[in-house]
Amino acid sequence: MNPQQFGKVAVLMGGSSAEREVSLRSGQAVLNALSEQGVDAFAFDPAERNLFDLKSLHTDRAFIALHGRGGEDGTIQGALEFLGLPYTGSGVLGSALAMDKVRCKELFKARNLSTADFLVVEQGAHFDVEQIIAQFGAVMVKPAHEGSSIGMAKADTAAQLNQAINDAFRFDDTVMLEKWITGREFTVTVIAGIAQPIVEMVTPRGFYDYEAKYQANSTQYFCPADLTSDQTDYLQQLAQQAFKLVGASGWGRVDAMQDKDGQFYLLEVNTVPGMTEKSLVPMAVKANGINFNQLVINILEQTL
Structure with missing residues (x-):
């Protein structure tokens, strides 16, 4: 491996999602590994810098260590495509x-x-927690667009389910209810x-x-x-x-x-x-x- 073949590598970390702290730790670990092997790498936090700075910094490629929204959902991938910068991982569609x-x-x-059976509830729409519990028994409640198990909870009573759904709505307008396994x-x-x-x-x-x-x-x-x-x-x-x-x-x-x-x-x-x-x-x-x-x-x- 010739480290010079990569040019200047931006390790994208942090961001503004609910997974920011984990992303900073992931990014630092990646940055350390690249630096130890002689790769010209530097940290870049899109929450603190304009993404267009990557061009003025003469960046050759990006290692994406951003988790959650803005980093894992196709958004940053689309921006890097626009900037003409190669990046790690899935493209826009796969990420989204x-x-x-x-x-x-x-x-x-x-x-x-x-895959387990599921239902979807939208914020502001009517849902019957009694009927859902009767249909599924225990339920895993998941915000539709979060990672790292953020906002997730198990519910096996109508009262628990109602609370779990409302808690999940703090993170997302769409919540998935998955039959508990x-x-x-x-x-x-x-x-x-x-x-x-x-x-x-x-x-x-x-x-x-x-x-x-x-x-x-x-x-x-x-x-x-x-x-x-x-x-x-x-x-x-x-x-x-x-x-x-x-x-x-x-x-x-x-x-x-x-x-x-x-x-x-x-x-x-x-x-x-x-x-x-x-x-x-x-x-x-x-x-x-x-x-x-x-x-x-x-x-x-x-x-x-």
Whole structure:
């Protein structure tokens, strides 16, 4: 690897989404890895600088470490396309679709990819919490356009559901109500179209929420996950199908669950996963003998 081949690299981090703090940590880790390998890289926070400054700074390409809205939803990708700057990860369409949980689910359903049943509620519209609980039992409430489990909550009574929906409306005007799945949680990293070893996340918190991801010391990770070879092959292929279906490319992560009967269900596609010390993508590739610095270079090489 010749670090000069990349030219001047902007590591986009921070931003103004609800995931700003995680993005700053991801971006700093990426910046450190690039700098350690001799790449001319610098930090760039779109919340603090005009994006057009990238041109005056003679930037050659961008490593996107922005999470959530403005960074993972096609917005920054479109701006970089306009500026003529190569960037890491998915393009405009793949980023936008993957960030939209509702359209992701609709695509999964349309292609008969296994995913849990769901409903959508809009702010200001009528919804009957009693009827929803009667239909689904327990429900996972998710803002339609947030990541890192922000605004998510489980509800198994009408009162809990009403509160959870109103809490989720603080983050989004559209909220998805997904039938609760009791079982195991997994994630599959996809790099250059190839599924990496599966990671299983085990938390005492009920589900893999924001605290379990970034703050708790009680979360356990198993990689490769304890699955049969047939189950591993099936889940990896399912993840690759989902990744391709939404138009994602480059690198990313697909989350899934397995119920008590062994059935797998797709949850969502992440096109700019976390790259912190607790992140899942570095954990997955490490099982394939790839360290963090190599991972960062592999991702950046996709922009050449």
